[in-house]
Amino acid sequence: MLPVFFLLGGGEYLFSVFGKQYTIHYPALGFLLAAQVVNALLGMPGSLLITTGKSRVILWITAVGLAANLVLTPFLVLELGVLGAAVGAFASFCVIKTALWVYCLVKLRFDTSVVGYRLS
Secondary structure (H helix, E strand, C coil): CHHHHHHHHHHHHHHHCCCHHHHCCHHHHHHHHHHHHHHHHHCCHHHHHHHCCCHHHHHHHHHHHHHHHHHHHHHHHHHHCHHHHHHHHHHHHHHHHHHHHHHHHHHCCECCCCCCCECC
C-alpha cells in the first residue's frame, strides 16, 4: 500500500518534511516505484526459468535489457537529470521483466503474473 500512496501523490507531502531538495526528485521516485509495481504484477519468471534449467535465457534477456539501459540512460540523464536516470532504469527493467514473462508464457506455457493462469 505504501507504493500506491507515493504514486497517488502522498509522497510529496512526506518528502516536504525533509526539505525542498527531496520534493523536487519526487517524480523520479514515482518511476522507480512504478517499476516495482510491474515487478509485482509480472511475478517471478526468472525463478521459474532457473528452476526449469533455462538460465541461459535469463542471461540473454538481461543482456538485452542492459544494452537498452546503456543506450537510453546517458541521453535521458543529459536531458532530464535524475528523472532521466529513473526513466532509463524503469524502461530497461520493464524490458527485462516483460521479456522473461513472455518467454515463460510462450515457451513454458505458464503465466507467472498475478493472474497466474496455466495455459494448456
